[in-house]
Amino acid sequence: MKFFVDTADIDDIKDLASTGLLDGVTTNPSLIKKSGKEFIPLIKEICKLVDGPVSAEVAATDYATMRKEAEVLRKIADHVAVKVPLTPDGLKVCKELSDDGTMVNVTLCFSPSQAILAAKAGAAFVSPFVGRLDDISQDGLSLISDIVRIYENYDYFKTEVLVASVRNPLHIVESAKMGAHVATCPPDVIRSLYKHPLTDKGLAAFVEDWKKTGQSIL
Ligand code: G3P
Numbered sequence: 001m002k003f004f005v006d007t008a009d010i011d012d013i014k015d016l017a018s019t020g021l022l023d024g025v026t027t028n029p030s031l032i033k034k035s036g037k038e039f040i041p042l043i044k045e046i047c048k049l050v051d052g053p054v055s056a057e058v059a060a061t062d063y064a065t066m067r068k069e070a071e072v073l074r075k076i077a078d079h080v081a082v083k084v085p086l087t088p089d090g091l092k093v094c095k096e097l098s099d100d101g102t103m104v105n106v107t108l109c110f111s112p113s114q115a116i117l118a119a120k121a122g123a124a125f126v127s128p129f130v131g132r133l134d135d136i137s138q139d140g141l142s143l144i145s146d147i148v149r150i151y152e153n154y155d156y157f158k159t160e161v162l163v164a165s166v167r168n169p170l171h172i173v174e175s176a177k178m179g180a181h182v183a184t185c186p187p188d189v190i191r192s193l194y195k196h197p198l199t200d201k202g203l204a205a206f207v208e209d210w211k212k213t214g215q216s217i218l
Pocket residue numbers: 006026027028127129131132164165166184
């Protein structure tokens with residue numbers, strides 16, 4: 001499973017990239033607002049830090065303006081994935097860019113039928129939002145399961161399932177069991193994956209016992 005970090009915070013991206021376990025970055029207009037930075041220079045900076053796909057989202061909602069914005073975004077770097085909303089206009093932009101060899105991430109997916117359309121439009125990624133479904137008492141993970149199963153039925157669907165709106169480690173683990181290709185996660189959720197109290201307890205005991213041997217490896 002690939003891990004993308006869902007943030008526009010440069011320090012977090014640098015920190016997680018240094019682990020060697022980070023495969024890409026996703027941003028959205030809300031994350032750009034939170035960063036307080038200029039969008040285009042920020043995406044350029046992120047693209048220098050991470051070799052994998054960097055999602056940059058269009059701001060418009062109409063076809064003509066989205067198409068023009070996408071031209072600007074895809075010129076930033078070859079590994080920019082242009083992010084478009086799952087709307088008729090968004091998917092029209094997706095189809096044209098994908099036919100032209102540009103990676104597209106179709107965002108705001110909340111149903112299997114929408115995910116089928118994204119795949120037919122040639123999206124490199126579809127982003128189903130698990131957390132936001134859970135928030136309204138719908139089962140976000142069952143959407144992931146449905147999309148993975150549907151895509152498996154069609155070899156010619158090349159779209160990767162990018163689990164988005166991740167809130168906790170279980171969203172990642174359960175999505176991995178289902179065979180989702182990618183999870184995009186807030187930085188602290190990625191960091192939480194390392195944690196287990198028995199790891200901490202076991203390590204403390206090993207450190208203490210090693211001290212008592214009086215030995216040194218170096
Ligand atoms: O970037 C899309 C998605 O991951 C947003 O997550 O937490 O705002 O629902 P959230």
